[in-house]
Amino acid sequence: MVLAVAAAGALATLLGAVSPAGADEIRDRARRLILDSFVVDGNLSPATWQVNPDCGAGDALGCWDNVSVPTFTVIRDRMGVDLLSTSGNIRTSAQRRVKRVLTSNDIDEARWANHVGVIRYIQKPGAVDIAGVANPLGNTALLARNRAQAWFDDGIRIVQLAYNANENARLVTAAFDSRYGGGSNQDAGVRINGTGNCGGAGAPPCVPLTPLGRQLVDAMLDRFMIVDLSHVGRATALEVARIAKDRNRPVIANHANARAVYADTVSRNHDDDVICAIARTGGVVGVTPIRFMLSNSPLNTGGKWANRELLVDHINHIARDVDCRDDAGRRIRMIEHVAVASDSYVNGMPTPSTWLNVRGFNDRDRWMDLAELMIRRHGYSDSDIRRVFGANLMRVYRAALPGLTRPVLPLDAGNVEPALPRAPRITWSPPQAQRVAPATAYYVYLYRRDAAGNRVFMTVLPAANQTQAQLPRLRANGRYSLFVRATNGAQRVNSTWFDFRVRG
Template sequence: MSTAADYLIINALGALDNPNAAHSAATAGKLVQNSDDLVIDARTLADAHASGLTAVNITLGYTLGDMAPFEHTLREIEVWDAILRRHPADLLHVRTAGDLHRARAERRIGVIYGFQNAVAIGDDLGRIDTFERLGVRVVQLTYNQANHLGDGSMAPENRGLTPFGRQAVEALNDARIMVDLSHSGERTCLEAARISRRPVSINHTGCRALADLPRNKTDEELRLVASRGGFVGIYFMPFLNTSGHARAADVVEHIVHAVNVCGEDHVGIGTDGPVTAIDDLDAYRATLAEHVEHRRAAGVGAAGERSDTYPFVVDLRGVDQFRELIRLLERRGFGPERIAKIMGGNFAAYAERIWGA
């Protein structure tokens, strides 16, 4: 049986944080999480290393809220730059695909700077080059709602990209930044995948054929992204089951379906969560209802978010999450080569196509 240490493990969308630390716990019910709220302490780093994690695409910058998007995003980049400077023995800023392999060789955790909303671009495409110089490597076009680039998964009109959105995709291609279509509406995803000169990604999603919820992608979307050399990451989220109570078995089934649709060279993982598990689920549950209601009232929640469901898979979390997934994939009949691709090899190959070696 293989272990996590045998594989390059890349989380296409995740987090580095200790959600049990006092500061993080105090902000758990906030609608907007800032990088200043994160607690990256000894446990965070120890857990990340113990899990076998090689690299993770973290979310920074403006996603939603009342702050000025561009200025807030620059501030968030400064915060993460400072975090990396404080932990040079543990963390490595990933700018190229080669840095993913370097992180593993040096036993550090690669940190990929990514956005979950492109609002910070404003009306100035020149900002994309600024973000690239500052080390941003992934830009998700929309969050759940519509923005000035296109419609998100919860926008009822499903209008696709705007004219400015099409220009932004071209500029992101020029800058060799990943165009991430997670959270996008169906037409936005299909149009962006078709017009992009470089392969695009859906870094954290599920398969709508298995759970018909807006945050999951149709087979048409998955197939198109893969056919053009892109990448699809399956998340560990409640949207994998229409009951809202997703389990590890659901994660496996969505990976299997994605592989069947996309081919084994285009599927990976994007958990949408941290390695360090929440210790006190009862206390966390007390804040969850407030958090879900705030998101609903602000118009940024997604169908499937409920106060009685966790935003993670209960039996696939903590430092053993990757080892457990490997074990389940082996049980499902996947061999070491295919598992290696899913756990990180496919993302690394995709990153090389976009960022270069």
């Protein structure tokens, strides 16, 4: 199957452009996939985004021409993005139709309410106000716990331990603080000087995770927070991944590319060892269209815009080329460990930021265009497109954020939605996770999906014995949706969507 897909992609590349009718069909298919799928952008800034000066009267690049998003559904309806993380402190707002995600349950509550989910994320921990987090006894373990708790209470759910050398230097001088580990730029100086990679023969060692960093990682995992490794140096990244794996928790690098494709001079791209370490935790690497991280090819440096094929090179390497193995020596299916992240404003970066511009990815249609390219020239299936653009990060968020354990429904090989018998019984386990009250009742809302994919309400089914629900006999080969809501009295404590099909 892998060989067939690869061959199909190679053949499409050799044949060049498809017929106009075929091109239109593939473009329509790609747009439908993005709009109909649950799309997750690993790092997107919707609040303080810029007007792109390249937007002309004809809106040739598909840019936005206003400077504020009136409702977050505009993001979803025009970009297809249903869930995003951002460094902005965005609050839940019914008027703007945005749901702040504090637990994994909030993701599904946002879908239920037709809102866009937003996860608060910090890249520079030293830049976040930590007033009141004191450590008069010099107890670094207590300091780490207090810091993680302060971030958690402020609604932060994703934290990066280090950003770059300058940020770490500032952290060293901050009151009651110390750096947590190595930033990517600290490893970069070795490569810039031409002496090889950090940790190599004749090169300085990579900057490790510090004792305070280890305690902070443990404190974050205790609170079901996610550790991000995007700007983190090699040795620190490998150690964080080891700790997380020992605790059966995923980590992410939500906007970092593959160093095997391009060894950028600031060490922002991760080598295969780090990529595989992230995958072994169950985590995800989010490729990003940042120009200086794509290539030093003339396609990238010869003009104002980078070539968008360069981004697919990084996706292909992670999804198809890198050979990652689990502890038993089995090859990991890497298509399940790659995602996407804009790392920009909703409508892209303004023209002066040419070091970030990538032709075709600096506008609101970036993920539709990328999906089209992956299908048309590289042979990616619909199920793989759904994984890369949402399902992989959703799996990580469900496993890593606080919330209740969800049902596990059987998946056929190659699919991202379960196939159930015609009279299915839905079973799930209600063990309590961090800071979420246990459920006392479950309700199952059943919908059928029409030919256009719209949900048509059918019935509400209270769960039998609080852990099971017997569904009515369903139409063979039909497509359905479930919304499961768990409550504890008036309090909602768990909810989740299931889109599934019925076996013929």
